[in-house]
Amino acid sequence: MWIHGKPVHPLSTLPLLVMDIVFCMAVCNNAEYDINGQCCPMCDSGNRVYKHCDDSTSTTCVSCTEMRYTDVPNGLTECLPCFVCDASNGLRVKQVCNWTSDAVCEPLPGYYCLDSHGLHCSKARKFSNCLPAQYINQTGTEFRDTVCGDCPAGSYSDGTLCKLYTKCESLGKITVKSGTDTADAVCRDGKHWYILPLIFSVCGVFVAVVSVTVVIIVKKKRVYHQTNQVTHPHNPVNLNHFPAHN
Numbered sequence: 001m002w003i004h005g006k007p008v009h010p011l012s013t014l015p016l017l018v019m020d021i022v023f024c025m026a027v028c029n030n031a032e033y034d035i036n037g038q039c040c041p042m043c044d045s046g047n048r049v050y051k052h053c054d055d056s057t058s059t060t061c062v063s064c065t066e067m068r069y070t071d072v073p074n075g076l077t078e079c080l081p082c083f084v085c086d087a088s089n090g091l092r093v094k095q096v097c098n099w100t101s102d103a104v105c106e107p108l109p110g111y112y113c114l115d116s117h118g119l120h121c122s123k124a125r126k127f128s129n130c131l132p133a134q135y136i137n138q139t140g141t142e143f144r145d146t147v148c149g150d151c152p153a154g155s156y157s158d159g160t161l162c163k164l165y166t167k168c169e170s171l172g173k174i175t176v177k178s179g180t181d182t183a184d185a186v187c188r189d190g191k192h193w194y195i196l197p198l199i200f201s202v203c204g205v206f207v208a209v210v211s212v213t214v215v216i217i218v219k220k221k222r223v224y225h226q227t228n229q230v231t232h233p234h235n236p237v238n239l240n241h242f243p244a245h246n
Ligand SMILES: *[C@@H]1O[C@H](CO)[C@@H](O)[C@H](O)[C@H]1NC(C)=O
Pocket: 095, 096, 097, 098, 099, 100, 101
């Protein structure tokens, strides 16, 4: 093992290393990093170390390549990979990644964040659907799932809204089937359901009888007239009866 370019027995290194760390943390300032006991100037965010400094030259930095970033001054020899906002994790890009900042993801529409660090979301899940006999008490948000509530007694739902059962009796009808969690009551027309059709039928029959009677009377009259005309024609025109002017 080598420290500061000199060979050291492994067993004697522990206290030395501790001292070294303390020493270096004390010596390297905020804009420097420690590499092998030497303090080198950091690279700016958006860059990384290409070559560590030595006694004669400062740190050599290069900028990060595509899909990699460093968001703070650093002594890294590789930029960090950008987070991928993957639709299979229920995510989409809120802020694209560039050299100096990581991507920021947000839940897809209709999804909420399962795992968030500040504004960063790393996994999202689809909003739950409320079950039949439940209603949506609170719609989901970016950070919270849908909140469902149970429908109160006397109502039913398809999972969105509770609707009260139809009260057949108050409509003058009869309950054929009472309501369930998911379906309304079924009504049938009540005791006097036949009255209206009966009135219509009676009216219909009356109209028919009257019509038929009228038709028969008119026809009979016509036949009578025609026979009358043949035997006793009205206004007979007989020129022979005109008095002659002499
Ligand atoms: C990188 O993105 C951050 C956040 O959107 C923005 O503040 C910054 O200006 C961008 N930098 C570059 C070099 O485009």
